[in-house]
Structure formats: structure tokens, C-alpha cells
Amino acid sequence: QVQLQESGPGLVKPSETLSLTCTVSGYSINSYYWTWIRQPPGKGLEWIGYMYNSGSTNYNPSLESRVTVSVDTSKNQFSLKLTSVTAADTAVYYCARGFRYFDWLLFDPWGQGTLVTVSS
Amino acid sequence: EIVMSQTPLSLSVTPGQPASISCKSSQSLLHSDGKTYLYWYLQKAGQPPQLLIYEVSNRFSGVPDRFSGSGSGTHFTLKISRVEAEDVGVYYCMQSIQLPLTFGGGTKVEIK
Numbered sequence: 001q002v003q004l005q006e007s008g009p010g011l012v013k014p015s016e017t018l019s020l021t022c023t024v025s026g027y028s029i030n031s032y033y034w035t036w037i038r039q040p041p042g043k044g045l046e047w048i049g050y051m052y053n054s055g056s057t058n059y060n061p062s063l064e065s066r067v068t069v070s071v072d073t074s075k076n077q078f079s080l081k082l083t084s085v086t087a088a089d090t091a092v093y094y095c096a097r098g099f100r101y102f103d104w105l106l107f108d109p110w111g112q113g114t115l116v117t118v119s120s
Numbered sequence: 121e122i123v124m125s126q127t128p129l130s131l132s133v134t135p136g137q138p139a140s141i142s143c144k145s146s147q148s149l150l151h152s153d154g155k156t157y158l159y160w161y162l163q164k165a166g167q168p169p170q171l172l173i174y175e176v177s178n179r180f181s182g183v184p185d186r187f188s189g190s191g192s193g194t195h196f197t198l199k200i201s202r203v204e205a206e207d208v209g210v211y212y213c214m215q216s217i218q219l220p221l222t223f224g225g226g227t228k229v230e231i232k
């Protein structure tokens with residue numbers, strides 16, 4: 001059974017870099033779309049980006065200048081880095097596995113999510 | 121980017137009664153390959169979203185058949201034939217025909 005678990009600091013200062021890791025268990029990280037999605041408190045879902053095909057990435061244009069998603073196959077983990085954070089980046093951050101079923105991109109499973117607060 | 125709009129914002133339903141949620145996209149989700157890239161997710165309180173439906177109407181593994189999806193082009197509907205207590209949460213539609221992937225604002229379903 002595939003499981004994902006986010007980890008990282010719950011508090012980040014403004015202008016600093018948010019760094020999160022998602023540990024994947026039960027499956028090899030060598031394929032799929034390894035994805036980050038966030039949800040500001042009380043609000044909806046925002047796709048951040050993903051890495052796939054062992055190195056290709058796509059990011060939300062609204063975040064592209066600040067975001068990096070990377071994969072560490074040796075640790076079966078993937079990571080998110082978001083630079084120059086502001087209070088607007090305060091959110092629950094979810095990692096998720098995306099997989100192609102024919103031409104559709106399905107997200108399952110998801111991690112439980114981790115709240116990151118940007119505050120001094 | 122494609123904007124996804126959902127109505128209503130919230131819904132209060134008596135158990136056993138039907139519920140319907142609408143999702144509209146700012147552009148057609150029908151691809152030139154003939155497929156439609158519309159999904160539905162349910163987020164229960166304190167949990168991550170879970171996939172319910174893909175390609176408008178196909179239920180994901182383990183999803184009860186009381187959930188059904190319909191629609192085409194830019195207008196889509198999720199229906200619950202008989203709402204149960206475990207169906208409470210926020211429902212989101214999502215599109216993947218074009219990056220960035222975008223979600224609707226969500227519809228909160230509560231039990232009366």
C-alpha cells in the first residue's frame with residue numbers, strides 16, 4: 001500500500017525558504033507524477049507543481065519563479081522548496097502521487113498534509 | 121488559466137435524499153482526443169482530498185455507486201443519489217486539460 005508523509009518546519013519567517021519533504025513508502029519513486037498541492041486555511045486547493053519522468057517538472061505559473069520540486073530516489077522522497085515566502089504562503093501543504101490512467105491524471109494517495117505558517 | 125466555478129457554496133441535505141453540485145469551467149474541457157478532463161474530489165474534515173470521479177463520470181476504485189457524474193464541455197454535475205452521513209465534506213471539481221491544474225472553490229455538504 002502506497003503511503004505518503006510530509007515533513008518539515010511548521011513555521012517559516014517571511015522572506016525565507018519553505019522546505020518540505022514527502023516520504024513515499026510502499027512503492028518506488030521512480031515513476032509517477034510527484035505532486036505538491038496547498039490549501040490556505042479555510043480556502044480551496046491550489047496546485048503547486050510536480051516532477052515526473054525522472055526529472056521533468058511543471059509548475060503553477062503563479063509560483064514558478066519561487067518553486068522547485070525535486071526527487072531523491074535513493075531515499076524514496078521528493079521535496080518542495082518555495083523561496084521568498086510571505087504570509088500568503090501560509091497553508092496546509094499536501095504531497096500526492098499522480099498517475100496516468102490512460103490519459104487522465106489521477107491523484108491518489110495523498111499525504112495527510114502539513115501546516116506551514118509564515119510569520120516572524 | 122482555466123477558472124472552475126462551483127455552485128452552490130454549501131448544501132444541507134437530509135439523509136437519504138439526493139444532492140447535486142454544479143461545476144462550470146471557463147473553457148471547454150473536451151480535448152481534441154475526444155476525452156474530457158474533469159474530476160471530482162471529496163475532502164472530509166481533517167483529511168486530504170480523495171478522488172471520487174475522473175473523466176466526468178467514471179467512479180474511482182471503491183467509490184460507492186450512489187455517486188455519479190455527468191456533463192460535457194463546460195458544464196458538469198456531481199450527484200449523490202441518497203446522501204449518507206459519511207458523505208459530508210467539501211467537494212471539489214478539477215480540470216487537467218491545461219496547465220496549471222485548477223480546482224473549483226468547493227461545495228460544502230452537510231447533513232440536516
